[in-house]
Amino acid sequence: MxxxxxxxxxxxxxxxxxxxxxxxxxxxxxxxxxxxxxxxxxxxxxxxxxxxxxxxxxxxxxxxxxxxxxxxxxxxxxxxxxxxxxxxxxxxxxxxxxxxxxxxxxxxxxxxxxxxxxxxxxxxxxxxxxxxxxxEDTAGRLMNPDVVTVRADTTVDVVLRYLRLRGELPEHTDHLYVVSRRHQYLGRIALAALLTHEPGAPINKLIDDEQPAIDVGETDTEVARQFADNDWISAPVVDENNILLGRITIDDVVDIIRDQAEHQALSAAGLDEDEDLFSPVHRAFRRRMVWLGVNLGTAFLATTVIDRFSESIAELVALAILMPIVAGMGGNAGTQVLALMVRGLALGQVGASNARILLWKELRVALINGLGLGTVLGLIVWAWFGQPMLSLVIASALTINLLFAATAGVLVPLTLKRLGFDPALAGGVILTTVTDTMGFLVFLGLATVILLG
Amino acid sequence: MxxxxxxxxxxxxxxxxxxxxxxxxxxxxxxxxxxxxxxxxxxxxxxxxxxxxxxxxxxxxxxxxxxxxxxxxxxxxxxxxxxxxxxxxxxxxxxxxxxxxxxxxxxxxxxxxxxxxxxxxxxxxxxxxxxxxxxEDTAGRLMNPDVVTVRADTTVDVVLRYLRLRGELPEHTDHLYVVSRRHQYLGRIALAALLTHEPGAPINKLIDDEQPAIDVGETDTEVARQFADNDWISAPVVDENNILLGRITIDDVVDIIRDQAEHQALSAAGLDEDEDLFSPVHRAFRRRMVWLGVNLGTAFLATTVIDRFSESIAELVALAILMPIVAGMGGNAGTQVLALMVRGLALGQVGASNARILLWKELRVALINGLGLGTVLGLIVWAWFGQPMLSLVIASALTINLLFAATAGVLVPLTLKRLGFDPALAGGVILTTVTDTMGFLVFLGLATVILLG
CATH class of the missing domain: 1.25.60.10 (MgtE N-terminal domain-like)
Known part of the structure; x- marks a missing residue:
């Protein structure tokens, strides 16, 4: 609604x-x-x-x-x-x-x-x-050098006269910055403080020196996180000698947050956040072709597994009918874990210190899901094909594949991150390669050994 | 890096x-x-x-x-x-x-x-x-009733004296609001304007009456869009009689933008953005079970299609080996279109007025991709199985399934939106049901008619 x-x-x-x-x-x-x-x-x-x-x-x-x-x-x-x-x-x-x-x-x-x-x-x-x-993508690119600075050894009155002489302030100015003679950043003064204090009040009593300055080399992702976590409207940017270089404002940070969100949502489908809805066809097809080509390659991996079991399939066609279920459910379950991990990595909530505990939790969830859904699936298959051993095989295969899915869902993004790759971009392809390949292998393998062995 | x-x-x-x-x-x-x-x-x-x-x-x-x-x-x-x-x-x-x-x-x-x-x-x-x-999720819930108001028929000097008496201003105050005697919203005055104008300046010369007030019943999504698109730091909220009720500030809006981004990324995997990384197992498994159960149901749909062709598969096992490729590639291609559409819908860029043109573009992209990847796939299959007609069948089936994928990718999210469902949540399940079912149907159907007919 x-x-x-x-x-x-x-x-x-x-x-x-x-x-x-x-x-x-x-x-x-x-x-x-x-x-x-x-x-x-x-x-x-x-x-x-x-x-x-x-x-x-x-x-x-x-x-x-x-x-x-x-x-x-x-x-x-x-x-x-x-x-x-x-x-x-x-x-x-x-x-x-x-x-x-x-x-x-x-x-x-x-x-x-x-x-x-x-x-x-x-x-x-x-x-x-x-x-x-x-x-690009650093605080240096984001900042605007246009800042209003004052000295500490003066009074509200003097600053007010200075501002009236100066006229207009740069957009989104909510603080003036206090600097030393050598233009080192010392702290900031809220416009609100200037308005609510008596003209005679000394500036150095109004200084807020709690807000840390942003280093000019800081990444834009980290800048965005700090703004969001600390509810900043603007923040000063300094070089390695604490010299004030400029100012970053929340409106630019909001654009970064939106871009990053789009990146995360689109890169899972192998798309770029700058993709035009109406890209010329020749452009759109070339970019998508690359992504689909990669997926075609991984699909062949799964296919070679099925190929190994062609005799089993010829003997029992029900295997061909049921095998996509085991592979597909693994993909769905793994994608859930992957999505949680990608978010956790983006927020800095997941790291070496808690990976083991997360994996353990996800394995338990997968085991319960596998036993539960496996039972349902097994009963349906029993009713459909009338072969109790076949339902046992598919229930076991599903459970095992969900365990593989949970493991891949936790470990693939962590590994990609450590290797410097984007987990949101490459995670899905690798994950479904694992769940498809293992799904076919476990189901067809178990069936061959138990039913046809 | x-x-x-x-x-x-x-x-x-x-x-x-x-x-x-x-x-x-x-x-x-x-x-x-x-x-x-x-x-x-x-x-x-x-x-x-x-x-x-x-x-x-x-x-x-x-x-x-x-x-x-x-x-x-x-x-x-x-x-x-x-x-x-x-x-x-x-x-x-x-x-x-x-x-x-x-x-x-x-x-x-x-x-x-x-x-x-x-x-x-x-x-x-x-x-x-x-x-x-x-x-919930309206401007009324987001706003803070704590606002500083002034009258239009006064001067900077008087306002400054009032503010000094008042003391501290509410957090993130960048504007004072000008109201009528009946507390109707008339416009706003930037703190910067108070600081840069002479004490004698009349307030009504400083009023910015361009900023529209937000209606108290506006959705938080629309509020977030307006803030982001107009680079606002704060905005006034009014009721239907233009009475000033409160003020929304950018820090709360940033939280909304982040929540919505998480929602979009996680709901595609059937997850809730409030999901705890360390949910107790009994809780996590129950929620995921529902999602996997839905997916199991749709998987059976695709399975019943394969079942119809069990004789063909028994006759030519290569069909079982290759059929997941056609279905899977359709899913990948369709997911790309779906991701673009979901973003477009969230940004309000996609609607009835351009849906037809988008569909036409995506169909052309799908056709070129289908012919290109189909040729590659066909050649590999030819080299593998040595059956030229089989490669012709799989190349055609892939092309046709990519066309279905493009159609579903455009129409499924539009339809869900129109029916009041969340396209990010339900889109993927419906899309892959289409691409799996059609992938198996077209490939196995063509093979049965052309190779075994």
Whole structure:
């Protein structure tokens, strides 16, 4: 119910816009689009098939172009950029914040970058070069160098006068940073504190020196975790000498959290979170082909196991009918354990210190499930084929395969992680290879020994 | 690489703690634990097996108990609460914010709730009752009634004096809200604006009336989307008469975004995002049994298809060896389409207006993949079994099953959504039922007609 209500709103916008586009009346489309925030326009463009997408992109206010480019996936961004001439691009991106511009640089044509650099003053050019010198996915890339700093040896009154002279504060400023003469980070002062203290209050009484600064080389995942765990709105970034370099704000962190969530959900299916819903067919098929090719390879592994037992199958066709159940149930059970482990690894909840206890728990769960479902399955098979020994074989095979599934579900992601691979991406393929192969092997093997031996 | 570095930190904490626990020296454990934020303590407790978990829980500073309870999943929370006596519980929760307390109420024993209600003043009691009157998962439950309001017909100076008198502001206050005499929401004033304008400036010149207020009945998903898309730090909540009721802040929204991401990743495997890594075995097995039982039922569907062709299999055992490949590849390809669709539906990018175009794109991708992989598969099968007609059959069956997979991948989630079901939860089961059943049917059917007919 809640799902439906929530969805109605965006879906309605989409339908309205789609109708207006179909009717060819671009005036209403333009008005509709430009009531949206850049992120909403980005979402809308992602939902439009090529053709319509270019039409709507042409109707977006030029001043929003840069922000919209920041809010779409890599693939869609490339297609939008390909649609703009260099002058438009320069105009779109030259007013962006330094950290946002650094995000886009890789996707811009060289001529546009040159033009943008020329249009900047020296200070901003140096800031951009600085930002680009940090590796992607680190705090250095995320931070904005635009911060307001004050000294400790002054009063609220002086700071207020300074701020009034300065005028506007950078977006999402909730704290001013207190620095030493050498620009070392000493602590922060909440805007709220400035507002609730008497003008004469000394600044050094208001300093909160509890918040740790973020190291410029910290990964964005760790930055996101700290923000989420500590309810931060912004945090200072320093270098190894504690010199204040910039500031990270929660809005950029929210984007990281959303990207990581998408990555986890999509990579289990071998997809990239930047995949465009409407990728050109030649592009989509090539990427998926790789994934399906890998899966085809592992499927052959399972197949060679079945091949070993072709005589048994020829003798008792019921084996061919029932073997997918044993393999498939192992896959389902293992996928459950894998999903729990991938989440645990992402949250840092799973490690060498508790892996053994987890495995033990999952083995017990698998044993009980195997005995329970095995009994049900055995009874059905008995009723169907009238062979009590066959039902004993399938019940035992199911139980054993669930034990293998639990073991693989715990150990495969841990091993991948230790080897530096992404457990969310490769875990599923390896797991189902184990559960398919072992499922066929155990069931057909037991059947051959017990029924046909 | 980045993954490893990030993970090191939490893993190291965990190992240190685990070692200290094993050694029985609780002093260091207590010190270690109480340097962490409540969210980090929550994460830590989730990662500890029962036994150790209770020990560490006992060492957490009493004043953090309430906040920690807010930061763990439902299951872990129940186990922690079961471990406390009523007095401890009352002390832990009575100082929480109203919105947080409302979150916990369902999990508290009645005696504790009575005690907490008695300890509150009338105003807070009414606020709590008010909060509980809104349905879960709506803005009403998320909001905090503690807001700072000002009138429009005054000056910066007067507001500053009022704030100094008032003292501390509620956490994460970045705006004051301007209300009418009847407490209707008129707009907001940034703290930054108060700091950067002259004392004599009239408040009504500083008002930002662009930010829409959130309706108290809005779903939390939609609230999260608006925050993320508009880079909000906080937003006002109003009733249907535009009366200001409270304020939602980004820290609570970040929790929602993380919960929803977990839901999407785990529900595809039939798991609940509140599942405890160390659920007691009897609990874990029961829940998983339901999911595996459903999968067992659908597996039988596919099995009955194979049963129809038992004579063909007896005649040509190669069919039994190869049939899992056709079914499995269909499942893999369909899961990719499903994952894209589930994300698109969650972001509101997919609807009736573009479903047809998406289906058409996916069918073309499936056709090319089917022909490409079918050729590879056909050649391998030819080399293996030396039967050209068998390779023709399996190549055709694969192509046809990929077309079914693409169709199911697009239509199943759309249909589930329209019927009010969660596409992330039920989509996978239905999809693999289609790809298994159709895979066996098409392959065995074609083989029977062409090879054995």
């Amino acid at each position: 809640a799902e439906t209500i929530r969805h109605d709103r965006t879906a309605r916008q989409l339908r309205l816009l789609s109708d207006a586009l179909d009717s060819g009346r671009l005036g209403p489309v333009r008005r509709l689009v430009n009531t949206l925030s850049p992120a909403e326009i980005g979402n809308l463009l992602e939902s439009l098939p090529p053709g319509k997408r270019e039409v709507v992109w042409g109707l977006v206010d030029a001043e929003d172009d840069g922000e919209v480019l920041l809010h779409v996936g890599d693939e869609v961004r490339e297609s939008l950029i390909a649609d703009m001439d260099p002058d438009e691009l320069v105009a779109a991106v030259e007013d962006l914040d330094i950290d946002d511009l650094a995000d886009l640089v890789d996707d811009l044509p060289d001529t546009v970058i040159d033009e943008v650099l020329k249009s900047m003053d020296r200070e901003n050019r140096e800031r951009l070069e600085q930002a680009l010198s940090y590796p | 980045a993954e490893t570095i990030r993970h090191d930190r939490t893993a190291r904490q965990l190992r240190l703690l685990s070692d200290a626990l094993d050694s029985g020296r609780l002093g260091p454990v207590r010190r270690l634990v109480n340097t962490l934020s409540p969210a980090e303590i929550g994460n830590l407790l989730e990662s500890l097996p029962p036994g150790k978990r209770e020990v560490v829980w006992g060492l957490v500073d009493a004043e953090d108990d309430g906040e920690v309870l807010l930061h763990v999943g439902d299951e872990v929370r129940e186990s922690l609460i079961a471990d406390m006596d009523p007095d401890e519980l009352v002390a832990a929760v009575e100082d929480l914010d109203i919105d947080d307390l409302a979150d916990l109420v369902d999990d508290l024993p009645d005696t504790v709730i009575d005690e907490v209600l008695k300890s509150m003043d009338r105003e807070n009691r009414e606020r709590l009752e008010q909060a509980l009157s809104y349905p």
